Amino acid sequence: MFDALSSIGFTLFLFIVGYVCGSLAEKKHFKSIRKRELQTRQMVVCNFVPEGQGAVDQSMLVTGSVVVSLDYFKRILAGLRLIFGGRVKAFETLLDRGRREAVLRMKAQARQHGYGSVINVRIETSTIASKGGKNGTAGVEVLVFGTAVRYLATSNQEPVVS
Amino acid sequence: MMKMDFPIELSNTENVPGKTITEFHGIVSGSTVRAKHVGRDFMAGLKNIVGGELKGYTELLEESRHEAVSRMVAQAQSVGANAVVNVRFATSSVASGASELYVYGTAVTVQR
Numbered sequence: 001m002f003d004a005l006s007s008i009g010f011t012l013f014l015f016i017v018g019y020v021c022g023s024l025a026e027k028k029h030f031k032s033i034r035k036r037e038l039q040t041r042q043m044v045v046c047n048f049v050p051e052g053q054g055a056v057d058q059s060m061l062v063t064g065s066v067v068v069s070l071d072y073f074k075r076i077l078a079g080l081r082l083i084f085g086g087r088v089k090a091f092e093t094l095l096d097r098g099r100r101e102a103v104l105r106m107k108a109q110a111r112q113h114g115y116g117s118v119i120n121v122r123i124e125t126s127t128i129a130s131k132g133g134k135n136g137t138a139g140v141e142v143l144v145f146g147t148a149v150r151y152l153a154t155s156n157q158e159p160v161v162s
Numbered sequence: 163m164m165k166m167d168f169p170i171e172l173s174n175t176e177n178v179p180g181k182t183i184t185e186f187h188g189i190v191s192g193s194t195v196r197a198k199h200v201g202r203d204f205m206a207g208l209k210n211i212v213g214g215e216l217k218g219y220t221e222l223l224e225e226s227r228h229e230a231v232s233r234m235v236a237q238a239q240s241v242g243a244n245a246v247v248n249v250r251f252a253t254s255s256v257a258s259g260a261s262e263l264y265v266y267g268t269a270v271t272v273q274r
Binding site for chain 1: 166171172173174175176178179180209210211212213214215216219220223224227249250251252253254255261
């Protein structure tokens with residue numbers, strides 16, 4: 001009896017901790033993502049190779065990656081969703097978060113090396129299985145990579161892609 | 163953030179921007195299979211309760227991917243290339259708790 005009660009209590013505890021910490025952390029993360037996106041807005045990032053942008057001076061492969069996971073509360077809600085079907089909003093925001101963060105990291109790397117634009121960007125997602133496998137996935141990894149380029153000063157500045 | 167301190171040029175476009183390809187050396191690849199270690203797995207397990215970024219895993223995957231890229235670069239150098247173009251990354255889980263990181267591209271000689 002006591003055993004059952006304590007295990008329910010523990011689950012409830014994880015549930016509450018997951019909910020409170022998870023949603024606070026998510027809000028904070030989204031705030032920081034929005035801030036950094038504004039800061040790096042002038043960087044050109046595109047998923048093709050633009051033509052006629054002038055001579056390229058230098059280039060470099062840049063990457064950004066992040067592993068994100070759901071909190072305990074959302075994981076259980078997502079589990080319930082699997083019974084009833086429909087939109088799994090918990091995973092939607094998780095993936096959004098992961099992708100935007102990974103893109104920002106790639107941009108940060110490009111910027112750190114003095115590049116103003118990244119071309120031919122690819123976004124890849126893969127799941128990392130948990131050991132027991134009972135909770136489905138341990139996390140989702142997002143990898144973003146592209147070629148950072150710097151154009152020669154003689155060409156008409158940065159490419160215009162709109 | 164992965165360090166990109168490789169002795170040859172890498173690019174995921176069809177050529178190295180601003181340079182022309184003079185010679186092809188075929189496909190080169192590098193791969194590594196990694197398992198999470200117990201300490202990291204434990205910390206990640208704790209982090210799984212509150213969600214968010216699992217830093218331990220992010221670092222692990224970055225290190226491993228760096229190793230895969232170094233292997234590809236070594237292979238490219240051994241065939242006499244000075245650049246690898248059209249680089250692609252792929253990830254597949256081999257067993258639960260272990261994943262393979264694979265990177266491949268075309269080794270070429272480029273000239274400005």
